[in-house]
Amino acid sequence: MITINTVSKKYGQAEVLNVEKIEIPRGQSFGLVGNNGAGKTTLFNILLDLIRPTTGEITNNNVVVNKSEEWKSFTGSFIDESFLIGYLTPEEYFDFIGDLRGMNKADVTSFLAQFDEFFNGEILGKKKYLRDLSKGNQKKAGIIAAMMGNPQVVILDEPFANLDPTTQIRLKKIIKTLTDNKEVTVLVSSHDLSHVTEVCERIVVLEKGNVVKDINTSQETLKELESYFAA
Amino acid sequence: MITHFLKLEWKQYFRSSYWQKGIALKIIMGFFVLYLIAVFLGIGIGGYFILKKTFPEQDPLQIVNSMLIFAILGDLIFRYLMQKLPVMNIKPLLILPIKKDKLVHYVLGKSAFSGFNFLSLFFYIPFAIVLISQGYNVAGVLGWLFAMVFIIQAVNFLNFLINKDNRVFAFIATLLVSLIALQKFTSFDASIYSQQVFDGIVANPILGLVPFATAIVLYYVNYKQLRDRVYLDDVVAVKVEEANTADLSWTERLGDVAPFIKNDIRLIWRNKRTKTVFLMSFLFLFYGLVFFTQETYQKMPAMLMFASLFVTGGFALNYGQFIPAWDSAHYKMLMSQSFRYRKFLESKWFLMVAMTSVLYFMSIPYLYFGTKIFLMITCGAIFNIGFNSLFLLYAGSFNRKRIDLTKGGFGNTQGTSATQFLIIIPLMLFPMAIYWVFDKFIGYNSGFIAVALVGVIGMVFKNYFMNLIEKKYIKDKYAMINAFGKEA
Numbered sequence: 217m218i219t220i221n222t223v224s225k226k227y228g229q230a231e232v233l234n235v236e237k238i239e240i241p242r243g244q245s246f247g248l249v250g251n252n253g254a255g256k257t258t259l260f261n262i263l264l265d266l267i268r269p270t271t272g273e274i275t276n277n278n279v280v281v282n283k284s285e286e287w288k289s290f291t292g293s294f295i296d297e298s299f300l301i302g303y304l305t306p307e308e309y310f311d312f313i314g315d316l317r318g319m320n321k322a323d324v325t326s327f328l329a330q331f332d333e334f335f336n337g338e339i340l341g342k343k344k345y346l347r348d349l350s351k352g353n354q355k356k357a358g359i360i361a362a363m364m365g366n367p368q369v370v371i372l373d374e375p376f377a378n379l380d381p382t383t384q385i386r387l388k389k390i391i392k393t394l395t396d397n398k399e400v401t402v403l404v405s406s407h408d409l410s411h412v413t414e415v416c417e418r419i420v421v422l423e424k425g426n427v428v429k430d431i432n433t434s435q436e437t438l439k440e441l442e443s444y445f446a447a
Numbered sequence: 448m449i450t451h452f453l454k455l456e457w458k459q460y461f462r463s464s465y466w467q468k469g470i471a472l473k474i475i476m477g478f479f480v481l482y483l484i485a486v487f488l489g490i491g492i493g494g495y496f497i498l499k500k501t502f503p504e505q506d507p508l509q510i511v512n513s514m515l516i517f518a519i520l521g522d523l524i525f526r527y528l529m530q531k532l533p534v535m536n537i538k539p540l541l542i543l544p545i546k547k548d549k550l551v552h553y554v555l556g557k558s559a560f561s562g563f564n565f566l567s568l569f570f571y572i573p574f575a576i577v578l579i580s581q582g583y584n585v586a587g588v589l590g591w592l593f594a595m596v597f598i599i600q601a602v603n604f605l606n607f608l609i610n611k612d613n614r615v616f617a618f619i620a621t622l623l624v625s626l627i628a629l630q631k632f633t634s635f636d637a638s639i640y641s642q643q644v645f646d647g648i649v650a651n652p653i654l655g656l657v658p659f660a661t662a663i664v665l666y667y668v669n670y671k672q673l674r675d676r677v678y679l680d681d682v683v684a685v686k687v688e689e690a691n692t693a694d695l696s697w698t699e700r701l702g703d704v705a706p707f708i709k710n711d712i713r714l715i716w717r718n719k720r721t722k723t724v725f726l727m728s729f730l731f732l733f734y735g736l737v738f739f740t741q742e743t744y745q746k747m748p749a750m751l752m753f754a755s756l757f758v759t760g761g762f763a764l765n766y767g768q769f770i771p772a773w774d775s776a777h778y779k780m781l782m783s784q785s786f787r788y789r790k791f792l793e794s795k796w797f798l799m800v801a802m803t804s805v806l807y808f809m810s811i812p813y814l815y816f817g818t819k820i821f822l823m824i825t826c827g828a829i830f831n832i833g834f835n836s837l838f839l840l841y842a843g844s845f846n847r848k849r850i851d852l853t854k855g856g857f858g859n860t861q862g863t864s865a866t867q868f869l870i871i872i873p874l875m876l877f878p879m880a881i882y883w884v885f886d887k888f889i890g891y892n893s894g895f896i897a898v899a900l901v902g903v904i905g906m907v908f909k910n911y912f913m914n915l916i917e918k919k920y921i922k923d924k925y926a927m928i929n930a931f932g933k934e935a
Contacts, residue, residue, distance in 0.1 A: 264783045266928050288785030298932070299780035301710065303717040303852060305690045308709075315706035316784045343690045345717065347853060 217242040217369065217401045218263070222272035225258055225425075233258045233425040235272075240418075242368075243398030245391065247416030247433075248405040249441065254422040256405040257295065260373050263403075264293055276369060289317075292367035294358040294375070302347030306339045306357045309346060310364065317365025324364070331360050334386045351378040359387065363394070370394065371403045376411045384411065391415045409445070413438045452553050459536075475868060484569060491573030495581065508578060508591075512645035513638035519602060520623040522567070526606040527616050530563050534673070534682050541677065551673045555666060558607070564599050571595045583649075590652020591645065597658040604665035608672070707794030714773060715766075718852040721773065724765045728802065731761025732809055735824070739816045749883040751820070752898065755827035756835075756878060758810050762802035763831050764874065767839030768867050770795050771920075775849040775931035782928060789917050792840055796913075799836040803828060826899040830878050833902030837912045842870040844919045847930035 220238040224231060233255040240246050248256050261267045263274050265281045273280050276287040293299070301309055314324040328340065338353050346354060355378050362370055375391075376384050392415060394400045406412040412419060413433055421429035421444065429444065431437055498507035537550045575592040579585055609615040626637040648654045676682045695712060698705045715721040738744045738754035745751075757764075766773075771791075774781060781791065807828040814821045845866045878898050886894035905912065920927075 264779075266779050266782060266925075268925055285785065288783065291783070293783055295779065298777055299783075301777045301780070303713060304710070305692060308692070308713065312706050312710060313784070316786050343692075344687065345690050348687045 217244070217277055218403075219275045220259070220263075220272075221274070223259070223262060223269045223274060224271045225255075225262065225267070226270045231425055233262070233269075235259065235425075235427055238420065238427065238430075240401060240403070242401055243395060244418055245395040245402045245416045246404070247412040247419040248403065248422065249407070249409065249412055249419060250405075250422035251445070253424070255425040256422055257373055258425075259422070260293070260295060260371055260403070260405065263371065264291070264295070287369075290368040291371065292317075292362040292364060292369070293371035293373075294355075294362040295371075295373045297351070297354050297358070299358055299361075300346045300354055303345055305343070305345055306349075307341075309357060310361060313361045313364050319365055327364060328360070331390075334360065334383065334390060336383065352380060352383065355379060356383065363390075368399065369401045369403070373405050374407065375404060376406055376408050388415050409441045410438055413441065452557075456557070487566065487569035488573055491570040492577055494570070494574055495577045508583065508649065509642055509646060511574070512649075513642035515645055516637055516641035517623065517627070518567075519598060520619060520626070522599075522602050523606060523619055524616070524623065526563055526602065527609065527619070530561065530603075530606055532558060532607045532610065534677075537677070538679075538683055541679075541683070547674060547677050551670055551677065555604070555607075555669055555673070558603060559600060561603070564603055567599060568596070586652045587649040590655040591649045593652070594645075594648045594655040594658045597655075597662045600662040601658055601665050604662065604669050607669050608665065701797070704790050704794040704797060707791055708797060711773075711794060711798050714852070720850070720852060721766070725762065728761030728765060728806065729809075731757050731765075732759075732806055734758055734761075735810070735813055735816075735820070739813070739820055748886055748894065749879045751823055752827065752879050752882040752894070753875060755820070755823040756831060756875060757827075758813070758824050759803050759806045759828040760831040760835060762806065763799040763835055763839060766802075767795070767799050767836065768842065768870060769846065769850060770840060770843035771927070772843075772846045772848060772850045772931070773852070776852060778931045779928055782924060788920055789913065792913065792917060792920065795843075796836055796840060799839065800832050803831045803836070822895055826895045826902070827878075829899045829902035831902070833905030833909075834878075835874055837905050837909065837916065838873055839870070841912075841916050841919065842866060844916065844923050844927075847926065849931045849933060 218238075218240040220235050220240075222237065223233065223235045225233040232253075248259065250256050258267070262269050263276065263281060265285075265287075268282055273282065275281070276291060279287040281287050301312070304312065310324050310328060311321065314320070314327075319327065328335075335356060339349075339357055342349075346357060349357070355375070359372060359375055362372060372391075375387060379387060388411060391402055391404065395402050395417075402415075404412060404416060417433050419429070419431045419433055419437060419441070420427055421431075421441070429441075431440065494511075495507045498505075498510050502510060532554060534554055537554055540550055541547075571592060575588050578588045609619075629635040630637060673682065678684075693716075695709045698708045698712070701708055715725050734757040735754045738751055744754075771778070807824070810824050810828075811821075813824055878901070881897045881901065882894040885897040
């Protein structure tokens, strides 16, 4: 589904990302871990054609992301709060994204109904603008918006950060359901090793822009990661 | 401790986005500030002589004194609308080992030095110096000046006490209006009392201590009130406004630009700065009155053209020049969605054209000044719709400054760069020049036709130009994402 081919990013002399090759097959749940500055967000930003790689290219479902914009119609993403429109209410934001993804009002309403439990009554009908919601609630809205319009690829940067424990557990369930039938490819980055090992079948560790580990998740993976980061 | 505070102030000032601008902008802004100061100084120094010349049999100081009551009330109203105690600044300090007393003194003390308190001093101080040089009693004038300085301070602190209480505001506004009305229409004249009071201070400079004492008392009342309220759920609370959701489904008729139009309407209505821009565009409607009523401009038709462009162009100019920076906060998100860039641009274009048309219809009363003037406004509107709207979209692709919509409205220059100054040339001077050339060398109506023709050409070839503009935006996408991502 996604092929990352010799992608590197340099700012002046400093190289922040250098990935030889990563192949992500359709339906895989793919986890990206690494310390601050490891290049996780940079990689996602290149994947979303928000910044340009210095060398190499990424293809998303055979579309080279910085050559054509076709990938946008089947890719949903949430990187950070700047992906929200602060002066809209959550409902208006979902309508807006729904509009862009070809959903009508009824589609949006029935889509959102699935996530009642996830929203926990804190998002819809609150008469608040997104900018006035707490960080955690903003994140909830952004994550769900990324899943609108049946995307085949969902990209979430640090989805677990700022969420309360209950919501973290519910989010894990949502991500697992999403990848159940091996149709939707999910890319998640996280600082929380146990969450990411739980939802991802494959984990790549970045360090200073380089891939240092590429693991198929198993019973021992969490231990392995913990000992790696402890060192 | 005080040095810590001063250091913070210093850094806040010089690290503010104000200084992060390009050198060209700094120079222009610098000149603007110098100009303002020069104007006030000029009035302060020249005021005495102007009054002396206009009213030879009256004492200029007494004339000023008689007007002071209105100046003070006006100042209060102005401050009520514009000035707020910057109490949020102390939030990060609350958890540090600093006594709350100190924090409150810091906030209040800082406000004593706010710009609001200095502007009028640029008048009072030179005026006082001229008075002394003209042989007025030195002690009397100094006492008067002393009184003025502390009246300003008293007004400063009084404003914080009534802060945002609409009833008090209504009272003061009514008071000012009725005083002016009484003076105009009845024999009651507040200016006489105003004059008596301030003449009294000149005669007995010791009375200058009264405003001083008043300012101290008001400071203390402020202090008392704030001291017990420095809590996150009280004065340092972040205000959350309730969302008001108007039904905008009527926009659906506009087809696939509708989602963006809806967004833009909400953008304008729910953010202070954009709301100011929107409301200001109706003020621009009156811009013509300044020019059309003055005899001198009747002989300068190019200046009248200038005014005519402003009458209908207020919204397009003020809103258009910051496209797409209004969307800078969520620009990344927009760029990862699947839609044609063209739709985004079309919606902005539609908004500018629609507002220009609305303003044009509202300008119909200008017919009062004759059909010539109205014809000029019509040509201006055609130019604004045909040329300026497209040009502003194009110029927008050069915008590289983030606008944080949550920041204040009036006088906020965030997002301003040299672009904003450069685009004025084609927007305003170009039509004026065309008009002038044709008017001068060919004859009266050709000027109108030429300006309108440029607008019509813009409308006819809109699609062609839109394609160019779209390409430019797509080309500059990464540069914009990068620039808008930086905190302003």
